[in-house]
Amino acid sequence: MTTLNDEIKSGLPQGEAARRNVASRRRTGAIWRTIFLSATIIGLIALSLLIYNVVNEVFGYVATEYAVDPATLSDKPIDELNKDELVAVLQDNMRANAFRTLERDKPMADRSESEVYDLVIERVLKPQTLETWTLRDSWFNKAAIDAQVASEFPEAKLEFRSWLTAGFLTTPMSSDPLRAGVRTALLGSLWMIAITILFAFPIGVGAAIYLEEYATDNRFNRIIQTNINNLAGVPSIIYGMLGLVIFVRTLEPLTSGRIFGADSGNGRTIVAASLTMMLLILPIMIINGQEAIRAVPLSLRQASYGLGATKWQTIWHHVLPNALPGIFTGTILAVSRAIGETAPLIVVGASTFIVTDPDGPFAKFTALPIQIYNWTSRPQPEFAHIAASAIVVLLVMLLSLNAIAVLLRNRFSKRG
């Protein structure tokens, strides 16, 4: 016994050497621990940088100059004019046709004073953006900005502006970044998502039920399962190409609404985009749904069968209600994927410039991510500001969806 122990000991470091060995191993351990931790922190840093970069562009100083000098419009400063005087200014300084169009959209009598004031600014004074600054510059280099404005644009008005305003949400797209908004894009995204859910939810849940409750372990069902797993890994742009050929071109009479009497010219409509998105999120929804259904205890089903329920009665009254929170969570996650997807929409042919609200499933449309892509691609710095503002809108939408998912999960997991 002692000889064996001695043999083992002779191969191992002894005394001082052993202490040094342990100490150095501990040191290596501590170094790597720091490395592992910093790798995890990289995510946090990246997220903060991303948010910082977006917010940095959303606020900041803007130097604008009116195309027409306000002093030439009236004897009084325009801030002091009352509504009738403002209307008069409008009438005097706009082409008659343009004024009639405004009058037709909404009579001047029905417009409030501030609305008319905004019209005067927009249609008569026509502010031009000369230069914009980021939040960081506005904060730390105010003096330099003042000096630059004073020397380069002595006529200009310098004001601190948030590019993301309530007006940004409610005004349609415009080629002028000062007046552009995301109304059309937001509505387009909401329409698209609503229709996507309408199709994807029943089919996704149905497929999940089939695979978990009905499918026996045979070759056919194994192929279906493998196929769904493979589809989840197909790049989204491929779905876009599938949608382009199948929904936009082949099913054009259906997706352009011609057979429903609402012809929109071609198949590049909300329905086509929604169906494409449906195919894209179905694999995710099915896989999440399967997990939720699998988590329902077998004893529930057996109790139901024991009382004489049929298979569908068991599923409808016992399995589904218990799996529903999980299914909802999975659906929300899939939907938030669909809201942020851009590539398939580009391929399916979402419009990049459109000012009319979508009025139904067969309308031409644009979507938030498309708008962000479009604005990001423009070289002029003003567009970076509105791209950033649109990103904030999109991220807030996604975060609130995810918050709902987390709440659902917590609320129902406690009950079970």
Added chain:
Amino acid sequence: MDDKVSIGMDSRRITTTQRETTRPFSLKRQPRLGESIIQGFLLFCGVLSMFTTIGIVVVLGSESIAFFRQVSIVEFVTNTVWSPQIDEFGILPLLLSTLLTSTIAMFIALPTGLAAAIYLSEYASSRARSILKPILEVLAGVPTVVYGYFALKFMTPVLKAVFGEANVNIYNMASAGLVMGIMIIPMVSSMSEDALSAVPRALREGAYGLGATRLETAIKVVLPAGISGIIAAFVVAISRAVGETMIVAVAAGAKPTFTFNPFEAAETMTGHIARISGGDLSYASIDYNSIFAIGLTLFLMTLGLNMVSRRLVRRFREVYE
């Protein structure tokens, strides 16, 4: 009490007498129309995914055949110029920039993601996990077009500041690749963490019992045991990078260029598909057919990678009781 019993006896007698005259109550499975219809619908839902795959293969295949009638496959895979205006259709420049951006992304995502997974599964307290995991989940949920913005408006200026204004193009593969790497970190870390967490506790305790440090346990015991899942995560990450569209469409450039220099602008396969189909595209043109040939190449690459990943998992999986 007696009444009830007699009634029970009575009814039983009735059924026994009836048995001779009417059909006996059958315990055999009965056809139920409603149930069959429902089951049929559910089967349809399940099979729909097959149609999706068939649809993808048929659509990409048929349009590609139309393309390959005009351009030989040999030219497609060997020509280093992609320029539809002068009838040059070589996929190599697009493929090269896809591979370059993906490689850069993997240099970021794989080590960082794996290290984060090791930290989360082997080191982090449950408190730290509850803070760090949601952050990674948020990062995974950010839409790719936002990452594109981040690449163009943040990463490119940083690269310009570090490597010199003149050396870095405003659109370049490096910035797209780096940001793509950041985007993929959460995916690698969450899949790898699942693989590491699945390793039984007994293995770790055995290692500690033999005097191993935490690091030695993690690297020499847990990591090899979970290697199949980790490799699968890596392969899926590569396939994700190859198929990523918006970051490269925004930040990598809009001209197919055959270059190995990551600071040059070069369009990737996905970027090219997005740009061409985003414009006014005539369905009868060879441009239209050509994006399907690229799409087919892309589809086969990602499908191959996903299948490799599944095979690797099955091959190297260690089964523990």
